[in-house]
Amino acid sequence: MRQVKKLFTAIACIAIASTGLAAFSTVTNAQTKIVQTQSVNQATYKKPKYIFTFIGDGMSYVQLNAAQVYQSAMKSSNIELSKLAITQFPVVGSATTQDSTSFCPDSASTATAISSGIKTHSGVIGLGIDKKTAPESITEKLKEEGYKIGIVSSVSIDHATPAAFYAHVASRKSMYDIALQLAESDFDYFAGGGLVQPTGANGDQKDAYEIIKEKGYNIVNTKEDILSLNNNSGKTYAISPELQDSKAMYYDLDAQNTSIRLKDFVQKGIDVLDNEDGFFMMVEGGKIDWAGHANDAMANIQDTIALDEAVKVAMEFAKKHPEETLIVVTGDHETGGMSIGQATTGYDTAFNLLSHQKMTYVEFDNLIKDYKKEVAVGNKKGTIEEVFPLIQENFGLISPNDAEVAKNSALVLTDYEYNKLVSAFEETMKAKEIRSTGVEVEILYGGYEPLSITLTHILNNKAGIGWTSYAHTGVPVPVYTMGTGAEIFNGSYDNTDIFNKMVELCKLN
Ligand SMILES: [Zn+2]
Known part of the structure; x- marks a missing residue:
């Protein structure tokens, strides 16, 4: 199906390109006319x-x-x-x-x-x-x-x-x-x-x-x-x-x-x-x-x-x-x-999934900051299982190990996504000075809190939204x-x- 679509797109592009060439002189004339008409009109524009x-x-x-x-x-x-x-x-x-x-x-x-x-x-x-x-x-x-x-x-x-x-x-x-x-x-x-x-x-x-x-x-x-x-x-x-x-x-x-x-x-x-x-x-x-x-x-x-x-x-x-x-x-x-559309969703989008996100990365960062304080004083253990209720509540995402998996399959993490999330969580739990560095880390997290940005990446990707830059x-x-x-x-x-x-x-x- 995809190949048929690609072929169709290629043919369409060639057709448009050749039509465009044939029509070039007409367009130029038309443009000249538009420019002339505009400058006439401009004199009559009210300030x-x-x-x-x-x-x-x-x-x-x-x-x-x-x-x-x-x-x-x-x-x-x-x-x-x-x-x-x-x-x-x-x-x-x-x-x-x-x-x-x-x-x-x-x-x-x-x-x-x-x-x-x-x-x-x-x-x-x-x-x-x-x-x-x-x-x-x-x-x-x-x-x-x-x-x-x-x-x-x-x-x-x-x-x-x-x-x-x-x-x-x-x-x-x-x-x-x-x-x-x-x-x-x-x-x-x-x-x-x-x-x-x-x-x-x-x-x-x-x-x-x-x-x-x-x-x-x-x-x-x-x-x-x-x-x-x-x-x-x-x-x-x-x-x-x-x-x-x-x-x-x-x-x-x-x-x-x-x-x-x-x-x-x-x-x-x-x-x-x-x-x-x-x-x-x-x-x-x-x-x-x-x-x-x-x-x-x-x-x-x-x-x-x-x-x-x-x-x-x-x-x-x-x-x-x-x-x-x-x-x-x-x-x-x-x-x-x-982008609207991204590598793993092909021609599909599911933007309604975004509505499961209840707060921005800024407020989720604050929740995680509070959680880390609890870990530091020994009130929490610092495990992904412990944090998952927060993730599910604020991003809707469901752990593949959860009993709810059958209910809302679109929000269940794949093993690939779950592993990414675990790595990000481990980075987030580290003190800033001892976090991993290098190109891969830059591409994954862009200097943001690893857990929060991985959550938005996963939810955005599931919805069919891609990002290519942090700038x-x-x-x-x-x-x-x-x-x-x-x-x-x-x-x-x-x-x-x-x-x-x-x-x-x-x-x-
Ligand atoms: Zn900017």
Whole structure:
């Protein structure tokens, strides 16, 4: 069966290739026409008064479609996509993401490309290749035009992506300098995570939160204060009352029902920023990337859906201002080399299995940390059998030695998977200094807690999801747009053109 499919694919490719060649001149002519039509239209584009730019960090086509496949699999076994709001936008473009140093770029350089239209080194925020020249970002340009500016992120607000919209620093690691530039920006609304280095890398600097307050910002970090933000709140920095790892908001999978979500920060941003001269809001779903690094598909999918929920808030606003609102949704790069389909599942997927995962790798790491403490004081023995109830409860996976094997065969570990898990458990139980090293260990665990990452790998693989990296990859990202001037984002281009197109649309220079 597989061979027949492969042969068919090969024939289809040849057919497409030859048709493509024959049609080449026609396409070129058609493209010329499209370009001509676009430049005519551009003159008639109305300048958008309200601009939303959503960036899914580490989010490309695969992450978006994985979320859709998951939503579908939870509804029925039919092969029908349950679509996100994002992928139903009327216009879609495609952007390449390489920076001046790599085809697998980082968020600092790619966010700089989007915010400022230039290529720079990985790790550099808002500065050119010389690490000195500071281009004027879209946010700075629009601020001069009278727009109010909002910057929202589910990770710390001094992280690379948000920082590229308000700071200029040679290294993304200079988070204290970034915080000082936030204070100086005079932008109107910051929201999401906290600051990683409020008193500097060595903890000996003046508290950046104090400096931000001195610059006239109202800092709020309780649910009550956040929910009461409004048009009279003035310059605001709203910090999620619940922070998880590295001053980021909780993964959506780990958040409580009562938690403030990314969508709430977008709604509050609208409440604070709405004014006669318009606003620009950048919203980052930053933990899609972190889940990609950690090869945790369920965390990745839930945060992608959380970004989609945040986009829906902007769409509701756009309904009230249909002739004046532009919404752009893109990614900065792909993370993890995620695939739908993987080596052991062939043409099948079973994304519904992912729903057995109840927490992200971060929270499971914490459970294991607690377990190790129990072992250290002699309350537990430190065996895989002892840990298996935790594994089954939080990942659904069933030991081949368990009596439940007959009930849910899809979740029973094969001998291959069970042996992998035992090896990972043994590594996890070792002190960090005496853990195994080498290429194989790097490929297996990527620097993460061996047990947790092996669990996500096994569950993801059973569902039909593969990962090829613990870092960023070089695949292009989609650019979905709707509203005023959306058509200008049609086609295939470089990520710097996202900035160029906005500049053109807003008649800035
Ligand atoms: Zn990343």
